[in-house]
Amino acid sequence: MKDGEQEDIDFEPEDELGSIGAVKAKMQKLKDELEKVKKERQEYLDGWQRAKADMINSRQEVLRQAQRTGERAIESFIEDLIPALDGFDLAAGSPSWETVAPEWRSGVDQIRNQLLGALSRQGVQQFGKIGEKFDHSLHDAVQETDEMPGEPGTIVRILRYGYKMGDRVIRPAQVIVKK
Amino acid sequence: MAKIIGIDLGTTNSAVAYVSGGEPHIIENAEGARTTPSIVATSKTGERLVGQLARRQAVTNPQNTIYQIKRFIGHTFDEPGVQKDIKSLPFEVRKSTNGGIEVKMADKWYRPEEISAMIL
Numbered sequence: 001m002k003d004g005e006q007e008d009i010d011f012e013p014e015d016e017l018g019s020i021g022a023v024k025a026k027m028q029k030l031k032d033e034l035e036k037v038k039k040e041r042q043e044y045l046d047g048w049q050r051a052k053a054d055m056i057n058s059r060q061e062v063l064r065q066a067q068r069t070g071e072r073a074i075e076s077f078i079e080d081l082i083p084a085l086d087g088f089d090l091a092a093g094s095p096s097w098e099t100v101a102p103e104w105r106s107g108v109d110q111i112r113n114q115l116l117g118a119l120s121r122q123g124v125q126q127f128g129k130i131g132e133k134f135d136h137s138l139h140d141a142v143q144e145t146d147e148m149p150g151e152p153g154t155i156v157r158i159l160r161y162g163y164k165m166g167d168r169v170i171r172p173a174q175v176i177v178k179k
Numbered sequence: 180m181a182k183i184i185g186i187d188l189g190t191t192n193s194a195v196a197y198v199s200g201g202e203p204h205i206i207e208n209a210e211g212a213r214t215t216p217s218i219v220a221t222s223k224t225g226e227r228l229v230g231q232l233a234r235r236q237a238v239t240n241p242q243n244t245i246y247q248i249k250r251f252i253g254h255t256f257d258e259p260g261v262q263k264d265i266k267s268l269p270f271e272v273r274k275s276t277n278g279g280i281e282v283k284m285a286d287k288w289y290r291p292e293e294i295s296a297m298i299l
Contacts, residue, residue: 072211136228136236144239153223153239168211177239 075170078124078163081115082171085126086160088112119163128161128173138162140172150178186299190249193217193298219297220244221285229297241269243285248298251280251291 088108091097097105116126127138132155134141139155139162148156155175162173185203187194192214196205205213210231220233221243228236237244247264254261256274265272271283281288 068207068211075211134236134239136222136232140235141238172235179239 071165071168074122075165075168078119078122078165078170081119082163085112085115085163088115089161122165124163124165124170126161126163128155128158128175130155130158134175134177138164138169138172139175139177141177142174143176144179145176146179148176148178152178154178188249188295188299189217190247191217195299215298216246217249217295217298218244218246219248219284219294225285227297242283243270245270245282245284245289245294248282248291248294251282252295254280256280 088111091108092112100108119126131150132139134153134155142159145156150156154177155173156178157176158173159176160171160174163170182197184206185196185198187196193216194205194214196203198204207213208215208230212231215230216234218230218233218237220228220236220240222228222236223240233244234246237246247268250264251261251272255278256262256272257278261280273281273283273288275281275288275290279290281290282294283289284294
């Protein structure tokens with residue numbers, strides 16, 4: 001080239017510009033699609049993980065419910081039996097109990113003890129004792145009184161004994177509490 | 180997946196349930212009961228009690244055992260019905276700064292909605 005003369009050198013003829021542009025556009029489109037697919041994949045992964053956790057929780061819940069159903073069946077039976085035991089206690093606490101013939105009293109006591117023994121073998125215990133401190137998890141206070149001897153906040157009379165199976169209270173003891 | 184719970188916040192008893200497989204299932208409380216008495220108390224040892232435990236000690240601690248609180252929700256202190264109810268309640272009730280109702284439990288004052296929240 002001579003001095004003073006300049007030529008415009010075109011390194012990117014139009015058809016090459018078109019093909020590079022198309023490639024760039026295609027690249028961008030692929031990038032966009034990749035982002036979209038990544039997002040979808042994450043959503044599916046999240047959904048799958050939640051469904052898996054739900055399934056595990058459901059399985060555990062079913063096992064817990066099955067165990068609870070069994071326990072409830074026993075508790076329900078024991079709840080039905082408790083009024084009969086209450087009857088024994090009411091009879092033994094009545095003033096006329098002493099007028100009943102000793103052999104009858106002894107026999108009735110034995111029947112009562114047999115029933116309590118059967119419950120005990122199922123893990124059911126009777127509870128409630130005069131002088132015990134009132135405990136709302138075990139006792140149901142039906143009255144508060146100043147007229148009976150005892151320490152404040154303790155049980156002065158048991159109207160009905162309580163029954164529990166392990167730590168679970170089936171029927172709280174109905175008691176009168178010292179004010 | 181969001182779980183939906185249906186709540187029956189009753190004046191005397193409350194219950195909650197969920198639907199599974201198209202059937203409603205009542206949720207048992209900690210004591211294994213399907214309904215919970217709508218009663219809240221602060222025991223003599225300062226423990227907050229709700230439901231059956233609160234009811235069992237109500238006779239020994241009437242001033243700090245709150246029941247039938249739902250009767251006060253949405254009402255003002257000066258309503259005749261509220262004034263009539265207050266006369267038969269063992270716990271203290273006062274007018275709040277906005278004319279509503281507050282109940283006292285263990286030296287603190289609560290709105291009826293707060294007591295209901297404790298039940299739930």
